[in-house]
Amino acid sequence: MVDAVTEIWEQGCMKTPGNEQVEHRETSLIVRFPGPRNVLSTSWLNGGYREDLVALFNHQIPLETCDACHAGGNVKTYLEGVAESLSLDPGTTGGLITRAEMKNAVMVSESFRDLTICAIVTAGIDKNGGRAGDPASYYENGDCFEPVGGTINTILLIGADLPAYAMTRALMTATEAKVAALQQLMARSIYSTGIATGSGTDMIAIVADPGSPIHLSDAGKHSKLGELIGKTVIEATNAALERETGLSPASQRDVLVRLSRFGITEEDLWKAAVMAGSVDHASPEERERFVQFLRNWAREPGAVAQVAAALHVLEEAGWGLLPQEVARDTIIRILRDGETNIPAAGDQLLDCIIAMLVRQVVREFYTARNPCRSQISHP
Numbered sequence: 001m002v003d004a005v006t007e008i009w010e011q012g013c014m015k016t017p018g019n020e021q022v023e024h025r026e027t028s029l030i031v032r033f034p035g036p037r038n039v040l041s042t043s044w045l046n047g048g049y050r051e052d053l054v055a056l057f058n059h060q061i062p063l064e065t066c067d068a069c070h071a072g073g074n075v076k077t078y079l080e081g082v083a084e085s086l087s088l089d090p091g092t093t094g095g096l097i098t099r100a101e102m103k104n105a106v107m108v109s110e111s112f113r114d115l116t117i118c119a120i121v122t123a124g125i126d127k128n129g130g131r132a133g134d135p136a137s138y139y140e141n142g143d144c145f146e147p148v149g150g151t152i153n154t155i156l157l158i159g160a161d162l163p164a165y166a167m168t169r170a171l172m173t174a175t176e177a178k179v180a181a182l183q184q185l186m187a188r189s190i191y192s193t194g195i196a197t198g199s200g201t202d203m204i205a206i207v208a209d210p211g212s213p214i215h216l217s218d219a220g221k222h223s224k225l226g227e228l229i230g231k232t233v234i235e236a237t238n239a240a241l242e243r244e245t246g247l248s249p250a251s252q253r254d255v256l257v258r259l260s261r262f263g264i265t266e267e268d269l270w271k272a273a274v275m276a277g278s279v280d281h282a283s284p285e286e287r288e289r290f291v292q293f294l295r296n297w298a299r300e301p302g303a304v305a306q307v308a309a310a311l312h313v314l315e316e317a318g319w320g321l322l323p324q325e326v327a328r329d330t331i332i333r334i335l336r337d338g339e340t341n342i343p344a345a346g347d348q349l350l351d352c353i354i355a356m357l358v359r360q361v362v363r364e365f366y367t368a369r370n371p372c373r374s375q376i377s378h379p
Contacts, residue, residue, distance in 0.1 A: 016031075016107070016109070016118045016157055017109050017111070017116040017118055017159065018034075018116060018118060018157050018159045018209060019034045020032065020033055020034060020118075020157055020207075021034070022107070022120065024102060025086055026102075027059060027060040027062075027101075027102060028057050028058065028059045028060070028082065028086055028102065029057060029058045029059075029102045029105055029120070029122075030055060030056075030057045030086060030088070031055060031056045031057070031120070031155055031157070031207075032054070032055045033053070033054055033055060033207070035209075035211055036051070036209075036210055036211060037053065037054075037207050037208065037209060037210070038050070038051050038162070038164070038167065038207070038208045038209075038210055039051075039053045039056070039094060039205060039206065039207050039208075040164070040167040040168065040170075040171060040205070040206045041056070041094050041096075041203070041204065041205035041206070042096075042203045042204055042205070043056075043079070043094040043095050043096060043203065043205065044075040044076045044079055044095075045076055045079035045080060045083065045090065045093065045094055045095045046091070046092070046093065046094045047094065049164050049167070050094070051210070052092055053092050053093060053094055054089070054092045054093065055088055055092070055093045055094075056093065056094045056095065056096070056155055056205050056207070057082065057083065057086060057088065057093065057094075057095045057096070058095075058096045058097075058098065058102065058105070058120070058122060058153050058155065059079075059082050059095060059096065059097050059098070060097075060098055060099065060100060060101055060102055060122075061078075061097045061098070061099065063099070075097075078097075079095040079097065082095060082097075083095060094205060096153045096155070096203040096204075096205065097151075097153075097203070098122055098124070098150075098151035098153050098201070098203070099124060099127070099150060099151060100122040100123060100124040100150065100151055100153070100240075100244050101122070101244065102122065104122060104123075104240060104243035104244040105120060105121065105122045105240065106120070106121050106122075106236045106239040106240040106243065107119070107120045107121075107236065108121075108231075108232045108235045108236040108239070109232065110228040110231050110232045111228075112224050112228060114159075114213075114214060115159060115160055115214055115216075115224070115225065115228065116159040117156070117157070117158055117159065117225070117228040117229055117232050118156075118157040118159075118232065119154060119155070119156050119157075119174075119229075119232035119233050119235075119236040120154070120155040120157070120236070121152065121153065121154050121155075121233070121236035121237050121239075121240040122151070122152070122153050122240055122244065123150075123151075123152040123153075123237055123240035123241045123244055123245075124150030124151055124152070124199065124241070124244045124245055125150050125152065125182065125187050125196055125198075125199055125241060125245065125247065126150060126245045126247065127150045127190070127199075128150045128151075128190060128199045128200050128201060129150060129182075129187055129188060129189055129190050129196035129198070129199050130189050130190060130191050130192075130196055130197070130198065130199065130200050131189040131191070131192055131194035131195060131196055131197050132197045132198075134189055134191040134192045134194065135191055135192070137191075137200060150199040150201070150245075151199050151201045151202055151203065152178055152198060152199055152202045152237060152240075152241075153202065153203045153204070154174060154178065154202075154203075154204045154205070154233060154236075154237070155204075155205045155207065156170065156174050156204070156205070156206050156207065156229065156232070156233065157207045158170065158206065158207060158208045158209070158219075158225070158229075159209055159212060159214065160208060160209060160212050160214040160215065160216045160225070161208060161209060161210050161211070161212045161214065161215045161216070162208040162216055162217070162219065163217060166216060166217050166218060166219050167206050167208055167219070169218065169219040169220050169226075170206050170208075170219035170225070170226075170229055171204060171206050172219075172220075173219050173220060173221060173226045173229045173230060174204060174206070174229050174230075174233045175198075175204070176221070176230070177229060177230040177231075177232075177233035177234045177237070178198060178202070178233055178234075178237050179197045179198065180230070180234055181233070181234045181237040181238050181241075182195065182196050182197060182198065182237075183195055184234075184238070185238065185241065185247055185248070185249065185252060186252050186258070186261075187241070187247060188260065188261040189261075193261055193262050193263075193315075195261075253299065253301065253304050254298050254299055254304065255297070255298035255299075255303050255304055255307045255357075256294075256295070256298045257298075258304065258307055258308055258311060259307070259311075261311075262311070262350055264350075264354065266291050266294055266295070268354070269294060269354065269357065269358055269361065270287055270290055270291060270294075272354050272355070272358045273290065273358045273361070273362050276355070276358060276359075278358060278359065278362040279362065280366075289365075290362075290365060293361070293364075293365045293368065294361055294365075297361055297364060297365075306334055306335055307335075307353075307357070309334050310331045310334045310335055310353050310356075311353070313327050313330050313331050313334070313349075314327065314331065314349045314350060314353065317349060324349070327349055328349055328352055331349060331352055331353055331356070332352065332356060335353065335356035335357065335360065336356065
């Protein structure tokens with residue numbers, strides 16, 4: 001079940017299934033503990049493993065503050081100031097920061113018997129989504145931090161007592177679940193052609209209840225606890241991304257969106273059509289008509305399926321799972337769309353995809369304008 005945190009804006013605060021109090025304060029979300037809690041977090045403020053924290057907060061940092069901190073600010077000092085502004089003790093509070101808005105936070109709960117898991121997530125991936133192993137953005141020098149443009153922040157509340165090593169396993173499982181959510185959405189990395197595995201600034205806090213009568217020692221994927229962690233984090237991450245950025249299965253159902261991961265735009269396809277001599281004339285009016293047709297065509301489920309399949313073959317070749325020549329022949333078969341006379345489409349797989357797409361789109365573009373025209377005029 002997904003509970004949008006907009007309810008908190010109306011009510012001021014609400015309680016989780018584990019009786020933690022979640023409170024909204026303008027650009028911050030506060031989670032107050034009803035009793036002792038063990039916390040494992042990536043926070044600069046009281047991060048790592050702690051048994052003395054009484055609250056956590058998730059805070060949207062203003063862009064101007066981001067810029068100022070980037071010029072020489074200290075993350076811990078900034079978070080201490082945020083804690084004090086929220087009337088929290090900086091010595092017993094952990095804090096997460098993001099550029100995502102708290103109004104787009106999502107809370108998801110899952111239960112099995114007496115065990116309840118609750119995930120509270122804010123998420124953005126459109127500005128700094130990246131894939132593990134992508135080129136770095138900076139080399140740390142001192143205690144400064146860069147402006148955060150997205151960030152997936154997760155607070156995971158576990159209604160059970162876990163030893164420290166199991167909490168670490170829970171962090172691993174939650175991270176895998178976040179990656180699975182991004183994979184299902186085909187969320188792009190900004191820094192490569194790969195699927196994002198997160199943003200460069202993601203943060204997480206795992207919270208366990210040492211006073212719970214439920215004592216668990218495994219949070220891996222084979223355990224029920226691991227299953228509940230996976231379900232809550234995937235659902236909350238998906239919902240938070242849609243609320244914050246509009247990223248969703250529906251938004252990804254677009255050929256142009258899929259091609260953007262490889263740096264291909266509608267303008268590139270128009271230029272390729274002109275260079276191939278496939279359009280009748282390259283006037284601004286013809287370009288406008290072509291682009292409008294292209295945008296509509298790109299939302300056709302059949303076209304998305306074809307392009308998605310071709311791009312996946314391209315990636316498998318890039319990973320060394322398929323020989324280049326086999327991949328090229330397969331891409332042509334996928335995109336030929338009934339054509340029997342296929343001209344040379346380039347040796348590079350991406351060039352091959354572009355050439356095949358241009359032929360298909362141009363043919364359908366002119367056929368739509370003149371139904372009697374069964375094939376494109378120019379080879």
